[in-house]
Each structure stands twice: as structure tokens, then as C-alpha cells.
Amino acid sequence: MPEGVTVKIDLARIRRNVEEISRRTRVPVLAVVKGDAYGLGIKPVVDAIADLVEAWCVFSAAEAVDAKLWERTGKGSITLSPPSTNNPKFYLKHHIRPAVTTVEQAQALRSAKPILCIDTGMQRFACPPSQVEAAFRAGDISEAFTQAFNIEHVRKLKELAGDARTLHAAATKLLDQPEAWLNAVRPGLAMYRGAMKVSAPLIEAHDTIGPAGYTGFITPRHGVILCGYSNGLKKGPCLINGQRRNILEVGMQSAFVEIAPTDNVGDEVILLGDGLTEEEVAAAWPATPQEVLVRLGKSGKQEYA
Numbered sequence: 038m039p040e041g042v043t044v045k046i047d048l049a050r051i052r053r054n055v056e057e058i059s060r061r062t063r064v065p066v067l068a069v070v071k072g073d074a075y076g077l078g079i080k081p082v083v084d085a086i087a088d089l090v091e092a093w094c095v096f097s098a099a100e101a102v103d104a105k106l107w108e109r110t111g112k113g114s115i116t117l118s119p120p121s122t123n124n125p126k127f128y129l130k131h132h133i134r135p136a137v138t139t140v141e142q143a144q145a146l147r148s149a150k151p152i153l154c155i156d157t158g159m160q161r162f163a164c165p166p167s168q169v170e171a172a173f174r175a176g177d178i179s180e181a182f183t184q185a186f187n188i189e190h191v192r193k194l195k196e197l198a199g200d201a202r203t204l205h206a207a208a209t210k211l212l213d214q215p216e217a218w219l220n221a222v223r224p225g226l227a228m229y230r231g232a233m234k235v236s237a238p239l240i241e242a243h244d245t246i247g248p249a250g251y252t253g254f255i256t257p258r259h260g261v262i263l264c265g266y267s268n269g270l271k272k273g274p275c276l277i278n279g280q281r282r283n284i285l286e287v288g289m290q291s292a293f294v295e296i297a298p299t300d301n302v303g304d305e306v307i308l309l310g311d312g313l314t315e316e317e318v319a320a321a322w323p324a325t326p327q328e329v330l331v332r333l334g335k336s337g338k339q340e341y342a
């Protein structure tokens with residue numbers, strides 16, 4: 038039994054998630070694999086779902102180039118961050134379509150078939166409404182998107198970009214709203230939900246005597262795991278032998294957990310998965326479910342199934 042943290046990635050679950058999104062929305066999936074596929078590992082993830090998706094969304098072009106997304110999968114990429122270079126040849130060579138946000142970028146990258154990112158409220162990495170028409174013309178642009186977090190942002194995109202172009206807006210948050218599906222969806226989190234299980238065994242189990250730990254916690258009984266804040270862990274819920282427990286204190290590379298009289302050394306402490314959801318952990322930290330995945334994905338040795 039390994040003493041440290043194990044991160045199990047269920048690639049079949051990611052496939053089922055993507056299939057379910059496709060079936061429900063009936064539009065192409067632009068799979069968001071930025072941040073090393075939210076910590077789940079970009080290469081295994083793209084290999085597992087390449088036949089199900091239209092293209093990859095990365096943050097920077099370097100992510101697509103380093104993971105060789107085109108060579109591995111035969112599917113191109115879209116960058117979501119502002120262009121790192123205005124040389125269209127670079128993007129063409131790597132089968133990347135850059136998201137552009139200004140008239141100048143649109144003009145310079147015209148031959149790389151840029152996509153216009155339109156500001157509908159986020160006020161970051163996006164073209165202001167007043168520049169949209171000029172950018173469309175400068176880049177001969179046929180596709181546009183926005184980072185939408187409510188339906189008003191979707192309506193604004195339609196209003197600004199018109200019906201003649203390919204449009205997409207919905208990330209995970211708007212996947213349950215048909216009006217947001219438009220011509221494609223751009224999910225990240227929704228592809229990865231339930232696919233990561235993080236656990237570490239109890240390496241010690243004690244009946245607690247008085248205040249314990251740095252913080253002087255008081256509890257009937259406590260255990261220790263070899264996972265701490267350097268592994269990305271924060272105080273929150275965990276599961277031990279099927280029961281919800283609390284992480285009492287998080288140190289650099291270890292943590293104290295509340296345990297029952299029957300819990301013992303070697304028992305598995307589940308930090309994510311097996312019914313303990315990203316949302317539940319996120320609410321306790323507090324953080325977004327995306328942050329929970331990215332942190333815990335890097336917390337230990339990754340195993341793929």
C-alpha cells in the first residue's frame with residue numbers, strides 16, 4: 038500500500054461525460070483542456086476523447102504545441118488567451134486558430150482564420166462591442182464567441198455578431214440552458230466531473246488526549262495522512278470507510294483527520310471522489326470546483342484507468 042497520495046483518473050468517465058454533453062446539446066463540443074486538462078493530464082485526456090470532439094480549447098498556444106495536440110489527435114485547437122505572436126504562420130503550422138480581441142490582431146492574423154472573442158460583460162481578453170464590426174472586417178472573421186456566465190451574455194453575443202457567423206458561448210455553467218448552445222459548446226468542468234478520485238491511507242490513528250496539533254483541536258480520535266498544503270489540500274470534508282469526516286488541520290505535507298473508533302492505520306481517506314463531489318469540496322474550502330480539480334490533480338501520483 039502506498040503511503041502518500043494517489044490520484045486515479047477515470048478516462049471512461051470523461052468519455053461518458055462528453056458523450057452525454059453531445060447527446061443533450063446536439064452541437065459540436067469544443068473541449069476545454071487548458072491547465073493540463075484541469076489537472077487530469079492533457080495527453081491521456083485528449084487521447085481518450087479525440088473522436089468525440091470538434092476541437093480543443095487551450096489557454097496559450099504553447100499548451101497545444103507542447104502536448105502535440107494536432108499530431109496526436111488530428112484535431113485543431115483554439116487559443117483562449119490573447120495571441121502570443123502576430124505571426125499567422127505559427128498558428129497555421131500547428132493547426133491553431135487564435136482568439137483575437139483587437140482590430141490589429143484580427144488584421145495581422147487574418148490568414149490563420151482567427152476567432153473573435155467579444156466582450157459581453159467579463160471585461161478581459163475580449164473585443165469591446167464598439168470594435169466588433171471593424172474587427173470582423175479586418176480579419177474576415179466567420180466565428181465568434183464570448184465568455185458567458187448568464188443568458189444575457191449569450192443574447193448580447195447574438196446581437197453583436199449576427200446570425201451569419203458560427204457562435205459559441207456556453208461553458209459548464211450554461212450547459213443546462215438550450216438557448217446558450219448556439220453552434221457549439223465549450224465545456225471544461227462538465228467533462229471532468231466525477232472522473233478524479235484522490236485518496237491517502239491513514240498512517241497513524243490515535244485516541245486524542247486534550248488539545249492536539251498546532252491549532253489545539255479537540256476531538257475523540259484523530260488520524261494522520263501524508264497530504265498537506267504543499268499537495269494543494271485545504272481543510273474540508275473527506276470520506277473514511279463510507280462516512281463523511283472532517284479534515285481538522287492541514288500542515289505542509291500532512292494533515293489531521295477526524296476518525297471513528299473503528300477506523301485504523303491503512304484505511305483509505307478519500308479527499309475527492311466516490312460520492313464526495315468537486316462541488317462539496319469547493320464549498321468547504323472555499324474555491325471553485327475547477328480549482329479543486331487543478332489542485333488535487335497534482336497532489337500525488339496519477340494513475341489512469
Ligand SMILES: *Cc1c(COP(=O)(O)O)cnc(C)c1O
Binds near residue numbers: 071208210223
Ligand atoms: C475555461 C473556459 C471555459 C470552460 O469553463 P468551465 O466552466 O470549466 O466549463 C470555456 N470558455 C472559456 C473562454 C474559458 O476560458
